[in-house]
Amino acid sequence: MDLLVSTGWLESELGASDLRVIDSTLFLPGSGRNARREYEAEHIPGALFMDLDEIVDSDSPLPHMVPPQHKFASRMQSLGLADGQRLVVYDNSPLHSSARAWWMLRLFGAREVAILDGGLAKWKAEGRPLESGNPALRRGHFTARLDRAAVADKAFVAGALEEGGWEIADARPASRFAGEDPEPRPGLRPGHIPGSKCLPQSTLFDADNSWKRGDALGSAFADAGVDLGKPLVATCGSGITAAVLVFGAHLLGKEDVKLYDGSWSEWGADPDTPKATGRA
Structure with a gap:
């Protein structure tokens, strides 16, 4: 599969024995929306629900940290996922949380993983079929192998700031990056990692919720001052x-990218990390 698949392609593939569709919708705290309830009310036929609020390292005080290998394997097996399947993830969230599901599945060794371009919003706008409830699940055999090199921690980011040579891009809205709006989680200082570039994740999408492609996508990075000729660390909340x-x-086509898993929830809570404010 391509990294992105169209709604038309997915509808034509529904029911294929090796295909699994995954709803990975997630909302910010305080949004007033419940992802699981919305999934149960309506989802793409046959879709499973991946709870990104639960598939985390429960021993960490930080939100959404990558879980241990055995926990991720167990959760995927309980969803009926198995080695060799084609996986298509989607969401119905302004956070575009299917990207996190895509990243985690790839992080733990799945290779045939794609995102549904336009997500559930585009699927519904086109009048494609929906169903409700929860499907019956049969446990699968999913082998998890964690690629630790794809994850950046606080020490790595601090080192990258000191040595230079890395681009750090922040996906939060510009007002949070600048420290003008409060963080949705308590106990965090406002602002951003010094030297990081503000690249709100919403700027990577067109008006119909489809991903920008080619020059338009490259321009989103370039307009934010992100030099894709350098290795990249992505961060957010x-x-x-x-x-x-x-x-x-x-x-x-860029592969030398790490995700700072603790992101501002870790950096902004640490009194010893440097912090900057403003939009420059």
């Missing part, structure tokens, strides 16, 4: 929308 930047970079 808790590692969710940073995955949008990782996916966008992959669409442009």
Whole structure:
């Protein structure tokens, strides 16, 4: 499969024995929306629900940290996922959270993983079929192998700032990057990592929720001052929308990208990390 698949392609493939469709919708705290309930009310036929709020490292005080290998394998097996399947992820969230599901599945060794271009919003706008409820699941055999090299931690980011040579792109809205709006989680200082570039994840999409491609996508990075000739670290609030930047970079053929999993939830809470404000 391509990294992105169209709604038409997916509808034509529904029911294929090796295909699994995954709803990975996630919302920010305080949004007033419940992803699981919305999934149960309506989803693409046969789609499974991947709970990104639960598939985390429960021993970490930080939100959405990558879970241990055994936990990820167990959760994917309980969803009926198995080695060798084609996986298509989608969401119905302004966070474009399917990118996080794509990143985690790839991080743990799945290779045939694509995102549905336009997500559930485009699917519904085109009048394609929906169903409700929860499908019956049969446990699968999913082998998880964590690629630790794809994950950046706080020490790595601090080192990258000191040595230079890395681009750091922040996927949060410009007002949060600048420190003008409060963070949705308590206890965090406002602002951003010094030297990072503001690249709100929403700028990587067209008006119909489809991904920008080619020159238009490259221009989104360039307009934010991100030099894709350098290796890239993507960051955000808790590692969710940073995955949008990782996916966008992959669409442009860029592989030397890491995701800072702790993101501002870690950096902004640490009194010893340097912080900057303003839009420059």
